[in-house]
Amino acid sequence: MDSESTPQINITIDGVELPVPKGTTILDAAERIGVVIPRYCYHPGLSRPAVCRMCLVEVEGAPKPLPSCVQEVQDGMVVRTDNAEARKARRAAIEFLLVNHPLDCPICDAAGQCELQDYAFETGQLRTRNVEAKAVLGRDHVTEDIVYFADRCVLCTRCVRFMDEIAEDAVLQVINRGHKGFIDTMTGELFEHPFSMNIVDVCPVGALVNESFLFKPRSWDLDQTASVCPGCSQGCSVMLGAKENRILRAKPRFNPDVNSYWMCDHGRSAVVNWGVGERIEVPMVREGGRLAPVDWSRALQALAEALGGKPGTARAVVSAGASNESLFALRRLMNAVGFDGGEFRVVTGPESELKGFPKLRLRADRAPNIRGAELLGFRRVDDPIANAAGHTGSLFVLEDDLNGAPEGFGGTAGLFVYIGSKMNAAARSTAHIVLPSPTFAEMEGTFTNYEGRVQRFGQALRPPGLTRPLWLSGSTVLARLGHGEQLPTAGAAFAALAAEFSDYTGMSYENLGQYGAMVASSPTAVP
Amino acid sequence: MAYPHEHPRETRVLSKYFGDKDAVGIDGWIERGGYKTLDKAFGMSRDEVIEVVKDSGLRGRGGAGFPAGLKWSFMPKNGDRPNYLACNADESEPGTFKDREIMRWTPHQLIEGIIICSYAINAEHAYIYIRGEFVDVVRVLNGAVVEAYERGYLGKNIRGSGFDLDLTVHLGAGAYIAGEETGLLNSLEGRRAEPRVKPPFPAQRGAFGMPTTVNNVETLAAVPGIVENGADWYRQWGTEKSPGTKLFSCCGHLRRPGNYEVPLDFNLKDLVFDICGGPPEGREMMAVIPGGSSVPILTVDELDCEVSYEGIEAAGSFLGSGGLIAMDDSTCMVHAVRKMVDFYAHESCGQCTNCREGTAWLAKILRRIEHGQGREEDIPLLLDIGSNMAGKTICPLSDSAAVPVVSSIQKFKDEYLAHIRDGSCTAVR
Numbered sequence: 035m036d037s038e039s040t041p042q043i044n045i046t047i048d049g050v051e052l053p054v055p056k057g058t059t060i061l062d063a064a065e066r067i068g069v070v071i072p073r074y075c076y077h078p079g080l081s082r083p084a085v086c087r088m089c090l091v092e093v094e095g096a097p098k099p100l101p102s103c104v105q106e107v108q109d110g111m112v113v114r115t116d117n118a119e120a121r122k123a124r125r126a127a128i129e130f131l132l133v134n135h136p137l138d139c140p141i142c143d144a145a146g147q148c149e150l151q152d153y154a155f156e157t158g159q160l161r162t163r164n165v166e167a168k169a170v171l172g173r174d175h176v177t178e179d180i181v182y183f184a185d186r187c188v189l190c191t192r193c194v195r196f197m198d199e200i201a202e203d204a205v206l207q208v209i210n211r212g213h214k215g216f217i218d219t220m221t222g223e224l225f226e227h228p229f230s231m232n233i234v235d236v237c238p239v240g241a242l243v244n245e246s247f248l249f250k251p252r253s254w255d256l257d258q259t260a261s262v263c264p265g266c267s268q269g270c271s272v273m274l275g276a277k278e279n280r281i282l283r284a285k286p287r288f289n290p291d292v293n294s295y296w297m298c299d300h301g302r303s304a305v306v307n308w309g310v311g312e313r314i315e316v317p318m319v320r321e322g323g324r325l326a327p328v329d330w331s332r333a334l335q336a337l338a339e340a341l342g343g344k345p346g347t348a349r350a351v352v353s354a355g356a357s358n359e360s361l362f363a364l365r366r367l368m369n370a371v372g373f374d375g376g377e378f379r380v381v382t383g384p385e386s387e388l389k390g391f392p393k394l395r396l397r398a399d400r401a402p403n404i405r406g407a408e409l410l411g412f413r414r415v416d417d418p419i420a421n422a423a424g425h426t427g428s429l430f431v432l433e434d435d436l437n438g439a440p441e442g443f444g445g446t447a448g449l450f451v452y453i454g455s456k457m458n459a460a461a462r463s464t465a466h467i468v469l470p471s472p473t474f475a476e477m478e479g480t481f482t483n484y485e486g487r488v489q490r491f492g493q494a495l496r497p498p499g500l501t502r503p504l505w506l507s508g509s510t511v512l513a514r515l516g517h518g519e520q521l522p523t524a525g526a527a528f529a530a531l532a533a534e535f536s537d538y539t540g541m542s543y544e545n546l547g548q549y550g551a552m553v554a555s556s557p558t559a560v561p
Numbered sequence: 562m563a564y565p566h567e568h569p570r571e572t573r574v575l576s577k578y579f580g581d582k583d584a585v586g587i588d589g590w591i592e593r594g595g596y597k598t599l600d601k602a603f604g605m606s607r608d609e610v611i612e613v614v615k616d617s618g619l620r621g622r623g624g625a626g627f628p629a630g631l632k633w634s635f636m637p638k639n640g641d642r643p644n645y646l647a648c649n650a651d652e653s654e655p656g657t658f659k660d661r662e663i664m665r666w667t668p669h670q671l672i673e674g675i676i677i678c679s680y681a682i683n684a685e686h687a688y689i690y691i692r693g694e695f696v697d698v699v700r701v702l703n704g705a706v707v708e709a710y711e712r713g714y715l716g717k718n719i720r721g722s723g724f725d726l727d728l729t730v731h732l733g734a735g736a737y738i739a740g741e742e743t744g745l746l747n748s749l750e751g752r753r754a755e756p757r758v759k760p761p762f763p764a765q766r767g768a769f770g771m772p773t774t775v776n777n778v779e780t781l782a783a784v785p786g787i788v789e790n791g792a793d794w795y796r797q798w799g800t801e802k803s804p805g806t807k808l809f810s811c812c813g814h815l816r817r818p819g820n821y822e823v824p825l826d827f828n829l830k831d832l833v834f835d836i837c838g839g840p841p842e843g844r845e846m847m848a849v850i851p852g853g854s855s856v857p858i859l860t861v862d863e864l865d866c867e868v869s870y871e872g873i874e875a876a877g878s879f880l881g882s883g884g885l886i887a888m889d890d891s892t893c894m895v896h897a898v899r900k901m902v903d904f905y906a907h908e909s910c911g912q913c914t915n916c917r918e919g920t921a922w923l924a925k926i927l928r929r930i931e932h933g934q935g936r937e938e939d940i941p942l943l944l945d946i947g948s949n950m951a952g953k954t955i956c957p958l959s960d961s962a963a964v965p966v967v968s969s970i971q972k973f974k975d976e977y978l979a980h981i982r983d984g985s986c987t988a989v990r
Contacts, residue, residue, distance in 0.1 A: 084758045085912040087953055098952035104758055126949035130918035163942055166925040189911060208753070211736070212909035213921035 045111040060102035060113055061089055071115050072124060072153040074190040074238045076103040079295040081199055086190050088153065090123035091115045099123045125159040132162040134169045134213075135239075136185045144240030146253035150188065171216055176206070177230050179245050179299075184216040187241035193217060193233035200296065200390035201229050217241075228386035228396055231299045235285055244283070246306075251277040259494035260287060260548075262481050264308065264355055264474050265301035266383075266397040267404050269483030271549070272297060274305065274475060274494040281306055281475055281494060289549050292487065296388060298396040309473035314457050315499025318468040325468060330500060330507065337451065337467055337511045341370055345449035346427025350376030351418045353433035354401035357479030358488070359527040360471070361403070361410045362534075363508035364432050364453070370517050371428050377418035378407055378434065397484055402474070406482035409537050409553065419443065432504070433471055436460040453504055469507060472497040478524035479503075480546070486556025488538065490546050564662055566817040568836045572798060574806050575782050576822040579666045585701060587708040590669040596714055598789040602677045603722035605788075607638075610681035614784060616792035618804040623649055623740075623777030624853065624882040626870050629784075635764035636682040637772050644684040645773040647749065647763075648675055648781055650691035651733050651740035654853035655904060656884030659808035660778035662820050664691070665698045667782070668705035672728065674781035676714065677788055679726050682774050686727045690745050693732045703730055737908035741956045742775040744910065755910045756956035779808060799825035803869035807880075813887035814840045823868065829876070830864040833887060840889040844989075848888045848973070852881025854901045855961030857968035878968075893988040894973040895980050898965045899927035905962035916959035919950040923966055930977060933984030940970060940977060 042053040047064050054063040059082075061071050074086035082103045090099035094112040099119060114120055131150060139145045154160055171184035189208060194217060198204040205225040209218045219225050234242045256275035263270040263284060270293035275283045284305035286297035317333030318325040328336070348368035352361060368376065380401045387395040404414060415421060419439045422429060429447035436443065436458045444450040444464040452461035453469045461468055474481075476497035482488045505527035506520075513520045521527040525543040532538035537553040545551070564579040578584035584593055591597075602610055615630025636644050648671070652660040663671055671689075679687045691699055706728055709715045717725045731749055738744045739754035746768050748754035767773025783805065787795045796804045803825040809832060812818045816838030823832060833839065833849055840846045846861045851868070856879040866876035873880045888897060906920035923946055926939055947963035954960070970977060979985045 083912070084955065085914070087914050090953060101758070122949070123953055126953065127914045130914045130922070130949070133918045133922050164922060166922065166929070169921075188914070189917065208911065210911075211738075211753075212911040213906060213917050215911040215917070 043107045043109050043111075045107045045109075045113065047113045048116055054107050056107070058107050060091060060093075060100070060105050060107060060111075063107055064102065064113075064115060069115055071102050072149075072156065073103060074149060074188055075192065077192050077195075077236055077295075079200065080192060080195045080236070083191060083195070086188065087127045088124060090120065090127070092117055092119040121157065124153070125157050128154055128157060128159040129162045131188050132159070133164045134185070135188070136168065138183075138186060138240065141249075142183075142186065142240035143243050143248060143253075144186075144237075148240060149238035169213065174218070175224055175245075176217070176219065176233075176242070177224055177226060180230060180234060181243050181245050181248070182217060183241050183243065186239050187217060188239055189215055189217070190238060191217075192236040192238070193242055196233050196236055197227070200232070200388060201227055202389035203227055206233070228300065229296060229298050229388050231302055232286070232296050235295075246303075247283050251275070251282050256282065257494070259475075259492045261475065261491040261494060262402060262483075262489045263297060263301040263305060264402040264481070265298070265304035265400060267399040267401060267484035268293065268395060268397050269402055269481055269487060269489055269550075270297040270301060270394070271489065272301070272305065276475075276494045279495050281308070291393070291549055292483070292489075293394045294391045296391060296394060298386065298388075298394075300383075300396050304400075305475075308475060309455055311456060313455055313498045313501075314468060314470040315501065316470060317500065318465075320466045325462060325465065330502065333467065333469065334507060334511050334514070337469075337507075338514050340449045340451075340466065341367070341428075341511065342515060345371060346447075347372035347374035348428040348430060349374045349422050349425045350412070350430040350432060351422050351434045351436075352376050352378045352407060352412050352431075354378050354380055354399075354404040354407045354414070355474070356403060356407070356433045356471075357474060357477070357491075357524075358403065358406045358410065358482060358531060359479045359505040359524050360432065360453075360503060361407055361412065362527060362531040363503075363505035363521070364430060365410055366512055366518065367508050368428075368430060370512060370515065373411070374425075374427060376412040376430070377415045377421055378404075378412055379416060379418050380404060380414060399484070402483065403481040405484060405486055405553075406480070406488075409482060409535060409555075410531075431461070431465075455501075469504065470497075470499060470501040472501050472503055476501065477503045480528060482553060483550075486537075486553040487550045488541060488546060488553060489550035490543060564666070564820055566819045566821075568817075568821060570827075570831070570836055571822050572806050572824050573822050574786060574798075575663060575667075575670070575779065576808060576820060579662055579820065581666065584667055585665075585705075587669055587705065587712060590667070595669050596673055598673065598785040599676060599714065599720055599722075602680055602788050603720065603724060607681050607683055610677065610788060613792050614681070614787055617787045617795040618792070618802075619780065619783055619787060619795065620803065620870065621777055622779035622783075622807065622883070624654060624855070626880065629776060629780050632764070632776070633678065633682050633774055635762070636684075636774055637764075638683065640772060642771050643686065644682055645768045645771055646675060646679045646682060646684040646687040647742075647745060647768055647773055647775045648687065648689045648778060649740060649742065649745055649775055650689050650695075650778050651737075651745060652695075652778070653692060653737040653740045653908075654855065654882045654884050655901065656810060656812055656850065656853050656886040657882040658810045658812070659820050659883065661695060661698055662808070663778050663782050664695070665701045668702050669709065670782045670785065671778055672705060672709050672714070674784035675728060676719065676726055677784050678774070678776065678781055680722075680724050684774070685725050686729070688749060688768070689728065689730045690739070690749055691730060691732060692739070693734045699730065699732065706730055736910070737904075738910045738956070738958060741958070744956065745775060746773065753910070755912050758955055800867070800869045800871070802871050803880075807868070807883050809868070809883045809885050811837045811885045811887065813885075814844065814846070814889035814891070815887050816841060825867070825869045826872075827868050829866050829868050829873065832868060832885070833864060837887070840887065844889040844891060846887060847890045847892055848894070850886040850888075850965075851878050851883075853884035854886065854904070855957070855964055856881040857964055858972060860972050890989040893931075893986045894969050894976040895927065895931050895986075896988075898969045899924065899931050901965045902927055902962055905958060909958060909962075913954040913959060915950045915953045916962065919946055919959060920962045922946060923950075923962065927966070930980050933980060935977070935981035937981060939981065940974070943967075944970060
C-alpha cells in the first residue's frame with residue numbers, strides 16, 4: 035500500500051521508468067506496468083521461499099540473475115525481464131521441470147489452467163533435451179477427496195505453506211530430499227481440514243486434484259461467473275465454473291476484506307449441489323382443487339386478482355438464502371395487502387476458522403443473506419412454520435422447503451403463494467399459486483453477509499423451464515395494480531431497494547464494486 | 562604433528578598435537594599452554610579482540626575464505642536480541658577431513674577459540690553443529706565440553722570475567738547441505754536443512770531469528786594463537802592476502818595421504834609430490850583437485866602455484882576447504898566425475914528447480930556415457946546444463962555440482978570422447 039510516508043524509489047523495468055514505494059519487490063513493481071514475471075512458488079497470499087527460480091531477472095550490476103519475487107527495489111535499479119539472460123534463466127527452469135514431468139496434458143485436469151503449460155508456451159521452451167528415463171513416483175490420496183500425482187509435482191511447496199501459514203496446521207511436508215522429494219503427510223495417512231481444498235487451488239500444475247472434479251470438464255469448457263458463496267453467512271467471493279448449464283466447481287475469488295484468496299470445503303460442495311434435483315419449472319395455479327401448470331400471463335393474472343381481492347394481511351415464511359432483490363420484491367407484494375411480519379429459520383453447523391486469516395471462517399449460520407433478510411424486516415426464529423400455521427390472511431412462502439410443515443399447512447390462508455425452486459407436499463396440497471424460483475446461480479442479485487457487506491453475484495446458469503425471478507414477476511403484478519413500476523432488471527430492483535431502505539442509501543450495482551460495500555448500520559471494525 | 566604422517570616441511574601450528582593422546586584431555590591441554598589465552602582475551606575489550614583477528618587477516622577455512630574478523634564485526638554490539646555463535650563442524654566437502662582431526666586430537670583448542678569468539682561477538686550461547694556420522698569424534702568432543710564446564714571454562718562467570726557462555730554440541734543427521742551456513746541454522750532449529758535466501762544474512766537474522774556468526778572449526782581453532790601472539794605473529798606465514806597456515810587433507814592416489822599443515826605461500830606441486838610423496842609406485846599423476854570436489858580440477862601440469870587463495874585462483878581453481886584429491890592415470894575421469902555428481906544429486910536439498918533436477922540429470926547422462934552409450938551431443942548438453950545450474954540458485958551446491966563436469970570436459974575431453982566414440986576408457990590399468 036502506498037502511503038504518504040513511504041519513500042518512493044525510482045527504477046527502470048524493461049526500459050520503463052517508474053517510481054515504486056521502498057520495500058516493493060521487483061515482481062510486484064513489474065506487475066504495475068503490466069509485466070507478469072512467470073512464477074510458481076510465489077503466491078500473493080503466502081510466504082516467498084524463492085525456490086522455483088522461474089522469476090529470475092537480470093539486474094544491471096548484479097553478478098547473477100536475481101529472484102524478483104524477493105528482491106526489493108533499490109534506487110536507480112535497472113531491471114530486464116525480457117533480455118537474453120533473463121530468458122535463458124527462465125527457460126532453464128522450465129526445461130529442468132520438464133525433465134521428469136510426465137506429459138499428462140491429455141489426461142490432466144490442469145490442462146488449460148496450468149502454469150507449466152502457460153510458461154512453456156510463453157517462453158517457447160516446449161521440449162527438453164532429456165533422453166533418460168523419467169522418474170516415476172505414482173499417485174496417492176492426501177485427503178479423502180484430494181489426489182496427489184507425485185510425478186507432476188514441481189515442489190513449489192505452495193500446498194505445504196498454505197497448510198502451515200494459513201490453515202496453521204502443518205500437516206503437509208516435503209518428504210525425502212532432492213530429486214526424490216514429494217509431498218505427503220509425515221505418516222502417509224490422510225488428513226482432514228475444513229479448508230483443505232485450497233491446496234488444489236494453489237497448485238500451479240495438476241499435482242493436486244479434487245477427485246470429485248477429476249476428469250469432468252476441461253478447463254476451457256467452463257464458463258466462469260463471479261459470484262458469492264451461499265454456503266454460510268461469510269459470503270466468500272467465488273468464481274463459479276459451469277459447463278452445459280451445470281455448476282461443476284466453485285473456486286475462491288480474491289477479496290481482501292472477506293476471504294482473501296481462500297474458501298472452505300463446505301462452500302465448494304454446497305455450491306456444486308445447490309438446486310440439483312427435480313425443479314418446479316412452470317408457474318401453477320390451483321383450479322378446481324388441483325394445481326395446474328400455467329403460463330406467466332395466467333399466473334400473473336391470478337396473482338393480481340388474488341391481491342386485488344383483499345385476501346387479508348400478509349405473513350411470510352422466507353429463506354435467508356433468498357437474494358435481497360427477491361426479498362424486497364416479496365416485501366412490496368406483502369406491503370400491498372398489509373405487512374403482518376415475516377420470519378425465517380437458519381440451519382446451523384459447526385464453525386471453523388481459518389487461523390491464518392481470522393476474518394474468514396465457515397460460519398455456524400449456513401445461509402448467505404441473514405443480515406439482508408433482517409434489514410428488509412424479516413425476523414429470524416426457530417420455527418417460522420409454526421408461527422405461520424393457522425394464518426387466515428395471505429401467506430407467502432419464499433424459498434423455504436417447508437420441511438417439517440404439518441399436514442394441511444397453509445390451508446387456513448385466504449391466499450397462499452409458494453415461491454420456490456422445488457415442490458413439496460404442503461405447497462402441493464394447499465398453495466393457491468406456485469411460482470418457480472431461480473437459485474442464486476440462475477439470476478443476478480446481492481447478499482448481505484454477516485458483517486453487513488453487500489456483494490453482487492452474477493448469473494451463471496439459465497434457470498429451468500419458465501422460471502423467472504420474483505423481482506420481475508412480482509413487480510409486474512404490482513405495476514398492474516398501480517403499486518409502483520415494473521423492475522425489469524436486478525439492478526433496477528436493487529436501486530429501488532436502496533431508495534427505500536436507509537441502510538442501502540446511495541448504493542447501486544455500479545458502485546458496489548468487486549468487493550462489495552458495507553450497509554450503513556454496520557460497525558466498520560472487524561467482528 | 563600432522564596425522565598420520567608427518568613431514569619436516571610442515572609448519573605445525575594447529576596440528577602440533579595431532580597424534581598426541583595426552584593432548585586430548587583438559588589436563589594435558591592446559592600443560593601444553595591451553596586456556597591461558599582466555600585471561601588475556603577477557604582483559605581486552607570485545608572490539609579489541611575483533612580488531613586483532615581482523616588485523617591478522619585470518620580467512621574462513623570452511624571454503625569461502627571470508628575474512629573472519631570482518632564477519633565478527635557485522636554482529637550487533639548492543640542489540641536487544643541475543644547473539645549466537647555457530648561452529649560449523651559438519652565437514653562434508655568430499656576430500657576434506659581436517660576438522661575431524663582438530664576435534665579428536667585437540668578439542669579444547671576448538672573450545673578455547675569458541676570462547677574467545679563468543680566473547681568478542683557478545684554471544685552467551687554457542688553451538689557446535691557436528692555431522693552425525695562423526696560418532697567417535699562426538700564422544701571425544703562431548704567429553705571435552707564436560708571437562709570445560711567442570712573446570713569453569715564454560716558456564717557462568719568464566720574465570721571470574723563476568724562472561725557467561727553455554728556450549729551445546731548439536732548432531733547433524735546426514736546432510737551435506739547442513740554444512741551450508743543457513744542450511745545449518747535451519748537444521749539447528751529443527752527444520753529441514755534447507756538454505757535460506759540471503760539477505761537477510763545470519764548476522765542480521767540467524768539461529769532462531771537472532772544475530773549469528775557461523776565459523777568453521779579450523780577458523781575458530783586458529784583464534785587463540787592469534788589473540789595470544791598478535792596479528793603480526795600470524796602474518797609471519799603465508800601472503801598478504803592469505804596469511805597464516807592451513808591444514809590440507811590430502812587423499813586419493815598418494816603415497817602418504819593425510820592431513821598436512823603448511824603456510825599459505827607453500828607450493829602446491831611440492832605439497833603433492835614432496836610432502837605427500839606423489840602417486841604410488843609405477844603410476845603417473847594425472848589430475849589434482851586442490852580444495853574439495855566443488856573446485857575445478859587441475860591437470861598435473863597446472864600444479865606449480867602457491868596454495869594461497871589468490872595463487873590457486875590464478876592457476877584456475879580455488880583453495881576451498883583444502884580437501885586435496887589426487888588422481889593418477891589409473892583414474893577414469895568420467896567415472897570419477899560421475900561419482901562426484903552422484904554425491905551432489907544425493908545431497909541436493911531439492912528446493913531449487915535447477916539443482917534438484919539438474920544434478921540428477923547430469924548424473925544420468927554421465928552414467929550413460931560411462932557405460933558406453935554416450936552421444937556426441939552429450940558433451941555440449943552437459944556444458945549447457947552446467948551453465949543453467951550455475952548462478953541461479955539459493956546456495957552454491959548447484960554451481961558446485963557443475964564444476965567437476967565442466968572442468969573435466971575442458972581438460973579431459975579425450976576421456977569422454979573415448980567412452981562416447983568406442984565405449985573405451987583411457988585409464989591405465
